[in-house]
Amino acid sequence: xxxxxxxxxxxxxxxxxxxxxxxxxxxxxxxxxxxxxxxxxxxxxxxxxxxxxxxxxxxxxxxxxxxxxxxxxxxxxxxxxxxxxxxxxxxxxxxxxxxxxxxxxxxxxxxxxxxxxxxxx
Numbered sequence: 566x567x568x569x570x571x572x573x574x575x576x577x578x579x580x581x582x583x584x585x586x587x588x589x590x591x592x593x594x595x596x597x598x599x600x601x602x603x604x605x606x607x608x609x610x611x612x613x614x615x616x617x618x619x620x621x622x623x624x625x626x627x628x629x630x631x632x633x634x635x636x637x638x639x640x641x642x643x644x645x646x647x648x649x650x651x652x653x654x655x656x657x658x659x660x661x662x663x664x665x666x667x668x669x670x671x672x673x674x675x676x677x678x679x680x681x682x683x684x685x686x
Contacts, residue, residue: 570681571632587660591685596622599651602644609637633671635664
């Protein structure tokens with residue numbers, strides 16, 4: 566299992582040909598208290614950089630972009646009833662959706678944890 570990061574503060578946990586995607590702890594700290602999450606539909610085909618989900622906080626609404634191209638296999642329905650989970654466990658239980666990876670070469674442009682930490686410093 567490999568974890569990668571985007572400049573837009575999403576994380577991807579790669580297991581085989583499936584990527585689990587969520588927002589980073591840094592992102593949730595910038596957003597403030599999350600009050601609503603809109604997730605993509607299962608089966609939706611997403612292009613890299615396409616808006617895939619929406620996170621609304623008391624401060625603002627932000628798009629969550631597809632960090633890679635793929636098809637939505639699963640969504641985290643828990644976020645519909647407990648959006649505050651994004652604040653308490655952004656890097657774990659508050660994952661947003663799982664994608665079947667269309668092109669593994671797209672992963673090459675993403676950051677590892679050290680690069681992401683430097684990016685947010």
